[in-house]
Each structure stands twice: as structure tokens, then as C-alpha cells.
Amino acid sequence: MWGSLCRGRKGWRLPAAEAPRGGMGVNRQERNGGKVDSDSTRIERHIDVLDGVRAVAVGLVAWFHFWQQSWITPKITFPTNITKYFGLTGINLEGFVRYGFVFVDMLILISAFCNFYPYARSILLQEPWPDTKDFYRKRAIRILPSYYFFLLMSVVIMIAEGTFVADGFFWKDLLAHLTCTGPLFPDTYLGSRFNLALWTVQIEVLYYLLMPWIARLFRRWPVLTTIGLWGGGIVSANYILYEKGDMIRAYGNQMATFAGCYANGMLLCLLYITLRRSLTENRYTRLAATGAAFCCVLHLSRMMRQLGAGELQLVQLGQRFELSLVFSVFLLTLPFACRGLKVLFANGAMRLLAGISYNFYMWHQYIAVKCKEWRIPYWEGETPPNMTGDKVWMWKYQVLIVLFSLAVAFVLTYGLERPVSIAMKKRAGKNNTRL
Numbered sequence: 485m486w487g488s489l490c491r492g493r494k495g496w497r498l499p500a501a502e503a504p505r506g507g508m509g510v511n512r513q514e515r516n517g518g519k520v521d522s523d524s525t526r527i528e529r530h531i532d533v534l535d536g537v538r539a540v541a542v543g544l545v546a547w548f549h550f551w552q553q554s555w556i557t558p559k560i561t562f563p564t565n566i567t568k569y570f571g572l573t574g575i576n577l578e579g580f581v582r583y584g585f586v587f588v589d590m591l592i593l594i595s596a597f598c599n600f601y602p603y604a605r606s607i608l609l610q611e612p613w614p615d616t617k618d619f620y621r622k623r624a625i626r627i628l629p630s631y632y633f634f635l636l637m638s639v640v641i642m643i644a645e646g647t648f649v650a651d652g653f654f655w656k657d658l659l660a661h662l663t664c665t666g667p668l669f670p671d672t673y674l675g676s677r678f679n680l681a682l683w684t685v686q687i688e689v690l691y692y693l694l695m696p697w698i699a700r701l702f703r704r705w706p707v708l709t710t711i712g713l714w715g716g717g718i719v720s721a722n723y724i725l726y727e728k729g730d731m732i733r734a735y736g737n738q739m740a741t742f743a744g745c746y747a748n749g750m751l752l753c754l755l756y757i758t759l760r761r762s763l764t765e766n767r768y769t770r771l772a773a774t775g776a777a778f779c780c781v782l783h784l785s786r787m788m789r790q791l792g793a794g795e796l797q798l799v800q801l802g803q804r805f806e807l808s809l810v811f812s813v814f815l816l817t818l819p820f821a822c823r824g825l826k827v828l829f830a831n832g833a834m835r836l837l838a839g840i841s842y843n844f845y846m847w848h849q850y851i852a853v854k855c856k857e858w859r860i861p862y863w864e865g866e867t868p869p870n871m872t873g874d875k876v877w878m879w880k881y882q883v884l885i886v887l888f889s890l891a892v893a894f895v896l897t898y899g900l901e902r903p904v905s906i907a908m909k910k911r912a913g914k915n916n917t918r919l
Contacts, residue, residue: 523609523760523761524605524609524610524611526760527605527609527757527760527761529601529605531756531819532826532829532830532835533818533819533826533829533830534594534597534598534815534829535829535830535834535835535838536828536829536830536831536834536838537590537594537814537815537818537829538591538594538838538841539834539837539838539841540587540829541587541590541591541594542587542591542837542841542844542845543837544580544581544584544587545584545585545587545588545591545681545845546584546844546845546848546849546889547580547581547584548581548582548583548584548585549681549848549849549852550848550852550882550885550886551581551582551584552852553852553853553856553870553881553885554852554870554878554881554882554885555870555871555878556878556879556882557577557578557581557582558577558578558581559577559578579785579788579789579791579792580785580788582792583788583791583792583796585800586787586788586791586800586807588684588737589742589745589804589807589808589811590811591684591688592684592687592688592691592742592745592746592749593745593746593748593749593752593808593811593812593815594749594815595688595691595749596691596745596746596747596748596749596750596752597749597750597752597753597815599619599623599691599692599695600695600699600702600749600750600753601753602614603695603699603702603703603753604750604753604754604757605757606703607702607703607754608754608757608758608761609757614696614699616696619695619696620692620693620696621912623689623692625904625905625908625909625912626842626905627685627688627689627692627842629900629901629904629905629908630842630843630846630896630897630900630901631682631685631846632662633896633900634679634682634846634847634850635658635661635662635678638677638678638679638850639658641854642677653671653675654677656669656671656672657672657675657676657677657678660672660676661676661678661682661686664685664686664689664690665686665690666682666683666686667683667686667687667737667738667739668738668739670731670734670735673734673737674733674734679846679847679849679850680849681845681846681848681849681850682846683737684845685845685846687737687739687742690739691739691742691746698713698746698750699750702750709747710747710750710751713743713744713746713747714743714744714747714805716740716743716744717740717741717742717743717744717745717746717747717804717805718744718805720738720740720741720743721741721801721802721804721805724736724738724741724801725798725801725802729798732795732797732798732801733797736797736798736800736801741801741804742804744804744805744808745804745805745808748808748809748811748812749808749812751812752812752815752816755816756816756819759816759820763820765820769820770820770821770822770823771822773817773818773820773821773822774817774821774822774825776813776817777814777817777818777821777825780810780811780813780814780817781814783810784807784810784811784814787803787806787807787810790803839897840890840893840894840897841893842897842901843892843893843896843897843901844889844890844892844893847889847892847893847896848885848889848893851885851888851889851892852885852889855881855884855885855888856868856881860881860884861877861880861881861884863877869881
């Protein structure tokens with residue numbers, strides 16, 4: 485299979501003259517005399533199960549942030565001794581909650597997959613090569629309005645609280661966030677006066693800027709580009725582990741350490757399309773895919789238990805490449821799994837949650853921290869109720885911040901993000917018409 489994907493010294497052999505019209509590849513429909521290519525029309529452009537995976541990954545990252553404030557850890561012990569003979573003594577999600585931050589890597593992987601998917605279709609299905617300006621425009625319309633609105637509201641709340649200080653660091657911090665370069669500087673990454681969870685969005689934006697150029701390199705030199713990204717991610721991670729281990733909190737999530745993860749997301753696109761073209765699905769393939777997906781979950785559970793055996797961020801960084809491989813296998817097998825498993829990730833509720841996940845991700849930690857600072861629900865004294873073991877307050881607080889975060893995400897998605905996106909797309913369409 486790999487050999488068929490890497491033909492020729494110059495990468496994949498594209499049909500006829502490559503990119504003769506402003507960087508656009510030749511459409512196979514034109515090459516076949518106007519006939520629609522069966523693979524191009526048969527292979528879906530939107531993979532439904534990814535909606536559910538994105539929603540679950542965002543939910544687990546949020547659960548970790550909520551747990552940091554509420555200290556509520558879900559654990560259920562089965563009241564019967566019979567289940568122990570099946571290897572079941574209870575349900576303990578402590579690992580997935582306490583170490584839910586590792587699912588940021590899943591979000592990076594999904595981002596790489598979705599952004600490279602049109603390029604992969606062009607490489608393997610000879611569809612038109614995506615236009616670079618159009619790619620940047622779509623990403624900007626999708627990401628920036630809600631992101632800048634969050635920054636604006638953060639400043640407004642600082643002023644209202646009386647905590648706003650227009651010193652030199654504030655302007656550096658603001659500029660770093662406006663340009664999505666916050667994670668590149670230790671002080672704006674660790675000491676930001678804005679929501680610390682924004683670093684993930686900024687890492688993705690930086691990779692958005694590179695994607696069209698990485699895709700071109702990948703099309704021409706697939707093996708070298710993959711090895712380069714793998715090497716960049718692994719070497720940078722090990723350099724930080726050995727040379728900056730005492731400053732792991734400042735350097736552990738540097739952009740370069742995700743390069744291997746990004747490469748795996750791109751390879752995942754090619755493997756998925758190749759399997760869709762060549763695999764004949766039946767009950768045996770669905771059984772094998774389902775089993776592989778469950779094995780990924782079990783292996784992931786083992787990896788997350790290892791996080792508690794040492795310095796969290798050191799172990800996380802050391803496992804980053806392996807973790808991206810486990811996530812990749814899960815994402816690759818899930819679309820080919822049994823219908824029951826796919827329905828868990830591809831349904832109306834998951835589509836709704838995935839639709840509001842971006843705003844939910846940006847706001848959830850900020851809401852959790854502010855509610856606690858503002859004593860909502862009300863609590864007395866100097867010691868927060870979660871530290872005194874006040875279970876009633878802890879559960880009230882947990883339910884409140886979950887519902888409040890969902891409500892804010894829903895309102896901002898459908899009241900701000902979608903209307904602004906539609907307006908900007910219409911304006912872009914008018915400008916293209918004038919040209």
C-alpha cells in the first residue's frame with residue numbers, strides 16, 4: 485500500500501500538466517471526458533464520526549479543567565461480586581478526568597486531518613488542488629471572530645473588576661494573543677492574563693498558516709516531508725526533556741513538539757481514502773475495526789495510568805508521538821467499525837455539541853474560574869468549599885459551570901459565530917464577483 489502512495493521521484497504523479505490554472509490541479513472529471521469519477525463522488529467529504537470524537541475530546545479536556553476547580557472524581561463500585569469474574573469491579577474514570585488534558589493532542593490530530601483532507605483528495609483522487617487564499621479565508625472566518633470577541637470581553641471584565649493594569653506586560657500579552665503567538669514565549673504562555681486554555685487555539689492557527697505549504701511539500705516529497713515532521717516533533721520533545729526538563733511547564737507544549745502529531749493526521753487522511761477506495765466492508769472487517777478501536781481505548785487507559793507514575797508533563801511530552809499513533813489508529817478504525825459504535829459518535833446530539841465545541845472550549849475554563857472567584861454558588865470563609873470537602877457545594881458548582889458553559893457556547897455560536905461567518909462569506913463572494 486505504501487509503495488502505491490509514493491510513486492516517482494517527484495512524489496505522486498498527478499495527471500497531465502500540474503497546476504496549470506493558478507495552482508489548481510486537473511479535475512479527473514475533465515480528464516475522463518466529463519464523466520464523474522466514482523471514487524471522488526463515493527468517498528464522503530464530511531466524516532460524521534469525527535464530530536463525535538471532537539465533542540468527546542473537548543468534553544474530556546473541559547472535564548479536567550472543571551475537576552481542577554471542583555475536585556469531583558467519578559467512581560462507581562459495583563455492588564455484586566459476580567462481575568469480578570468478568571474482570572469488572574467498578575467504573576473509575578479518575579484517569580480520564582485527572583489526565584484529560586492529553587486529549588488536546590487528539591484535537592490537534594483532528595485539526596490536521598480535517599485541514600489536510602481536501603489536499604489528500606486532490607493527491608489521491610485528482611480533485612482540484614485547494615486554493616491557498618480560499619483556505620486562509622475560510623479558516624479566518626471560522627476562528628477569528630469568536631476568538632477576538634473573547635479577548636475583547638476578557639478586557640472588559642478586567643476593567644469591570646478593577647484588575648486591569650495597562651503595563652508593559654499587558655501589551656505584550658495582548659499582542660501575542662492577537663497574533664496567536666502566545667505559546668512561543670514562556671511569559672505569555674504561563675503568565676497570561678487571558679484564558680490559559682487559548683494556547684491550543686493559537687497552536688492550531690499557527691499550523692493553519694503552514695498547512696498549504698506543508699501540503700505542497702507533502703505532495704512533492706511525501707516521505708521526506710513525513711520524516712522531517714516526525715523528526716522535528718521527536719527531537720524537539722527530547723531536547724526539552726533533557727535540556728529544559730526543569731522548565732517543562734514553560735516549554736512542554738511548544739509548537740514544534742506537535743509536528744509528529746500533525747504529520748500523523750496528514751497520513752491518516754491518505755490511509756482513510758485508500759481504505760475507502762479498496763476495502764470491501766463486511767461483518768468481518770467491521771468486527772476487526774471494532775476490536776481495534778477498543779484495543780486503542782485500553783492502550784490509552786494504560787498510558788494515562790502511567791502519567792501518575794512521574795512528573796505529569798514530562799511523561800506527557802515523552803509519550804506525545806506514541807499517543808498520536810494510538811489516536812490515529814482509533815480514528816482510522818472507527819469509520820469502519822460496527823454500526824452501534826459509530827452511532828455513539830455520529831448522531832444529532834454529537835453534531836450539536838461539535839458545532840458549539842469551539843466556543844465551549846474557549847469559555848469553559850474562564851467561566852469555571854470566574855464563578856469560583858465570584859463565589860457562585862455562594863460560599864463563606866477563605867478556604868474554597870472543594871478544599872473542605874463540601875460535597876453539596878461541589879456538585880452545585882459542577883452542574884452550574886457545565887450548564888453555564890454550554891449555554892454561553894450555544895448563544896455565541898448561533899448569535900455571533902454563525903451570523904458573522906455568513907456575513908463575511910457573502911462579502912467575500914461579492915468581492916470575488918467584482919474581480
